[in-house]
Amino acid sequence: MSAHPETPAPRPLGGFAAGLALVLVAVLVGVAAQRVSQGAPVPAAASAVAPTGHTTTVAVVADGMRFHPDRIEVPPGDRLVIELTNRDDRRHDLVLDSGAKTPAIARGGTARLDAGVVGAATQGWCSLPGHRQAGMTLQIVPTGSAPATTGHPGDAHAAPAAPHLDAMAAPGDGFAARDAVAPATPPGRLHRRELHVKEIEREVAPGVRQRLWTFDGTVPGPVLRGRIGDTFEITLVNDGTVDHGIDFHAGAVAPDEVMRPIDPGQRLTYRFTATRAGIWMYHCSTMPMLHHIGNGMYGAVIIDPPDLPRVDREYVLVQSELYLGPDGEPGDLAKMQAERPDAVVFNGYVSQYAHRPLPARAGERVRVWLLDAGPNRDSSFHVVGTQFDTVYREGRWENRPTDPGGAQVLGLGPAAGGFVEMVFPEPGHYPFVSHVMVDAERGARGIFEVR
Ligand SMILES: [Cu+2]
Known part of the structure; x- marks a missing residue:
């Protein structure tokens, strides 16, 4: 042979x-x-x-x-x-x-x-x-x-046109935003779970439906969480129609076996031990990865820093781009290759938290974990009307509340992550955006509603 x-x-x-x-x-x-x-x-x-x-x-x-x-x-x-x-x-x-x-x-x-x-x-x-x-x-x-x-x-062939996306349109009354509250850190030291690859048709903006490739039916995939020293034993089950795989940045392991693509109907077990803190990307490992990540196959694993203080509220936002294919079909790889996104979103849906604001109270300390899943664009996270007194980026504390300095953005390249903390000074509506303004205007925005 x-x-x-x-x-x-x-x-x-x-x-x-x-x-x-x-x-x-x-x-x-x-x-x-x-x-x-x-x-x-x-x-x-x-x-x-x-x-x-x-x-x-x-x-x-x-x-x-x-x-x-x-x-x-x-x-x-x-x-x-x-x-x-x-x-x-x-x-x-x-x-x-x-x-x-x-x-x-x-x-x-x-x-x-x-x-x-x-x-x-x-x-x-x-x-x-x-x-x-x-x-x-x-x-x-x-x-x-x-x-x-x-x-x-x-x-090479005339494809049907992508649906029109209006980044300012409001979702219907029945719309439920993705829950952005960070999951609590579970007590056990071994985290065993199955992740099922599911190819599903879902709304990504008002009136716009795409056939997404997902981990467990959600985009982003489920947020996993643990502490340094914890072991994750993840069984990936391919319930889709094409091959898929998985790659966890949260652990160090030879990619050959665990990141291999598996055919529909197959499963594999991926075991890693978290030795370093941060918010780590996971994503599909099947080529072209640009297409699989660009069509929804990404998620976050949070490994708490050992000295992570308690806060009043904790959210997780994952930024990504949408490259629309025809209505009800997968995202358009040619647009991904040309870096021409139709929208940039937090947690998979255009401007969802502008229509369903994230709640907080004046005087509370709020932590926001961020991951830039890309696949192509940087994020520059900013909350209008606040300053970040705490910044943790790619495994390092860059700002603490006792420091005289502060930060206005958390800048992240694709696959990078971290968190920021702020205290809202008074009740009001505090917009959050990626301060890459073209992206804010095409969907990377939301609101903290502070009472
Ligand atoms: Cu895939």
Whole structure:
């Protein structure tokens, strides 16, 4: 198997490299293709070309989120048969413009695709979510014809438009915001739980529904909490339709086994011991991670610093971006790649705490834990009308109430976290935002209602 001739070639990087790659592919096809005559009827051709009665067979390997080769030249009029082998650790299939397709095959699996008589350039791709946009495409070209145009893979077909999102719209009366209250630190030292991957359709802004990929049906996933020295034994169960995995930043462990993607119906147990304090991200570990995190697969693990004082109230806010796909479908990977979010949100829903404010009382000390789940954008958390006398960021106390200085924002890059504390001076409505103003205006905002 490892001595197979179709060892993945380097990706072409420019004109010269592309030209070289074409020569290599031509040689590769010349070696791998078997052209045989046969009298059996052939499937209808995509364009009018006289069938030659020959069949060209090409071995294609799926590996590293690419097809090798990713361009196949076929004598016009030949029938093309592709023998697909998957060497990746995740499932793939191959779909053609014509509608011909293989089933999804697991690592080591093979499938045979009859592409019919080749008369015109044809596109192929892997139809598992995100794989086409991540670059899993294949061109079939009649020998001697001009190369097919290669636009952005995500633009290769006209997709239905994304729904319109109004960041100022109010949710309906029945809307319940996600509970932002931080869970209490549980007493035990071993935290055992199952996390089920669920692919669910849910509202992310008033009137806007998306098919989200989730841990346990919520976005963000459940907030887990413990102390330094605690062990977490998490069993991930994939109740979804595509492969998923998990990666906990809260523990140090070799990724090979525990972070591997698992097929639908499978489970794995991920054990780690928390040795350092902070608010740590967890997220799906399946490629393209940009798509899996961008479509909802993230959450937080809080490991309390040993000297964490009691406060009157504690909240958790996880910031993330929304890249809308068509209504009721997963988020749009092409937008994620272009860093063009439709909205930026706290705890998964546009401006939810502007409509359902978080309560507090004047004179109370309030702690807000923050995690920037991204996947792409920084957060700059600010509460209008207050100053932070306490800042804890990425494992360090940066400000304490006894310090003469204070802080106006908690700045976080993607996957970073921390907490701030403040005392509200008097009753009122104190807006909170990411002070990246374009993000505040597209949904990263809320209100503390202080009585
Ligand atoms: Cu996933």
